[in-house]
Amino acid sequence: xxxxxxxxxxxxxxxxxxxxxxxxxxxxxxxxxxxxxxxxxxxxxxxxxxxxxxxxxxxxxxxxxxxxxxxxxxxxxxxxxxxxxxxxxxxxxxxxxxxxxxxxxxxxxxxxxxxxxxxxxxxxxxxxxxxxxxxxxxxxxxxxxxxxxxxxxxxxxxxxxxxxxxxxxxxxxxxxxxxxxxxxxxxxxxxxxxxxxxxxxxxxxxxxxxxxxxxxxxxxxxxxxxxxxxxxxxxxxxxxxxxxxxxxxxxxxxxxx
Numbered sequence: 502x503x504x505x506x507x508x509x510x511x512x513x514x515x516x517x518x519x520x521x522x523x524x525x526x527x528x529x530x531x532x533x534x535x536x537x538x539x540x541x542x543x544x545x546x547x548x549x550x551x552x553x554x555x556x557x558x559x560x561x562x563x564x565x566x567x568x569x570x571x572x573x574x575x576x577x578x579x580x581x582x583x584x585x586x587x588x589x590x591x592x593x594x595x596x597x598x599x600x601x602x603x604x605x606x607x608x609x610x611x612x613x614x615x616x617x618x619x620x621x622x623x624x625x626x627x628x629x630x631x632x633x634x635x636x637x638x639x640x641x642x643x644x645x646x647x648x649x650x651x652x653x654x655x656x657x658x659x660x661x662x663x664x665x666x667x668x669x670x671x672x673x674x675x676x677x678x679x680x681x682x683x684x685x686x687x688x689x690x691x692x693x694x695x696x697x698x699x700x701x702x703x704x705x706x707x708x709x710x711x712x713x714x715x716x717x718x719x720x721x722x723x724x725x726x727x728x729x730x731x732x733x734x735x736x737x738x739x740x741x742x743x744x745x746x747x748x749x750x751x752x753x754x755x756x757x758x
Contacts, residue, residue, distance in 0.1 A: 510736055512537030515588045517581060517632075519571050519624065520598030522549025524697035525647065528728040529595055534562030536732065538593065541584040543567040571598055572619040574627040581631040592640065593735045594632040596625040596669075597647045603658040614661050622665045629676050633685055641684025643735040646673050647727075648689045648746060650754045666691075670746050677744035686743040688734040693750035695722040717752035 516533050520526040522544030534540045534557045542553045542564050550566045557564035565587060571577040585591040600620040602613050625646050636642035651659055652666035670689055677687040694712060713720060730749040733739055748754055 507535050509537035514592035515539045515584055515590050516593035517541040517584045518595040519543045525724050525727045526597040527553050528724040529731050532728045532732050534564055539563040539588055541565055541567040543580050545570055571624045577624050577628045578631040585635040591635045592642045594644045596628045605658050606660050617661050622668055633680055638683055644687045645731050645734045646689045648691045650691050650693045650750050654754050674744045689746045690730045691746050691748045692727040693722055693753055715753050715758045717756050
């Protein structure tokens with residue numbers, strides 16, 4: 502798909518996508534740029550960020566590198582400020598970054614939980630704080646937080662992960678209540694398990710087949726599916742939606758096949 506074959510409804514808007522070096526974040530950055538946004542591609546390492554920026558530019562879009570560790574208030578604030586300072590405005594924040602380990606309850610260690618919380622939960626709160634501080638009070642803006650269906654229906658060895666993702670839904674709703682008067686919409690997307698570089702270690706053919714069998718639409722989701730949901734929530738098509746959790750899962754969470 503080239504940049505001129507889709508509706509450019511984000512034309513001129515400045516977005517930042519955290520954890521955009523691969524997977525859902527990378528595809529979200531690509532789709533936002535294809536629709537006209539100027540996209541800050543964030544990840545921890547330049548070797549992850551720069552190829553994404555180059556690919557977006559090669560397709561005719563606008564993107565810039567934000568190589569930053571967002572696992573601290575200072576880090577995510579610097580990333581948001583960079584986007585604002587470079588382009589004079591800030592419109593869309595996608596809090597996608599996560600660091601995930603699945604462990605049984607007796608095996609959870611403080612260092613594992615701390616890192617998961619820093620990257621996957623605290624950065625969401627600090628990111629919303631930083632974004633709200635620089636979004637124009639007249640135009641407002643959109644924040645989309647990437648949660649998970651694990652926030653709604655959990656599985657084995659996911660106490661910390663499920664807790665974090667459920668927490669994201671809580672802070673999404675609370676921030677939506679607080680920021681609505683400033684025309685800032687805050688929503689979350691809840692993907693089911695989709696094949697990405699990051700989920701590869703927890704997948705195998707047998708498990709994928711089981712997931713497909715339990716899914717009413719008869720397939721696994723893709724990063725494209727999830728990115729479409731994120732872009733929808735960030736767009737004017739969702740202009741009267743805030744405090745929502747959009748489940749993008751082929752129907753698996755709320756059915757029992």
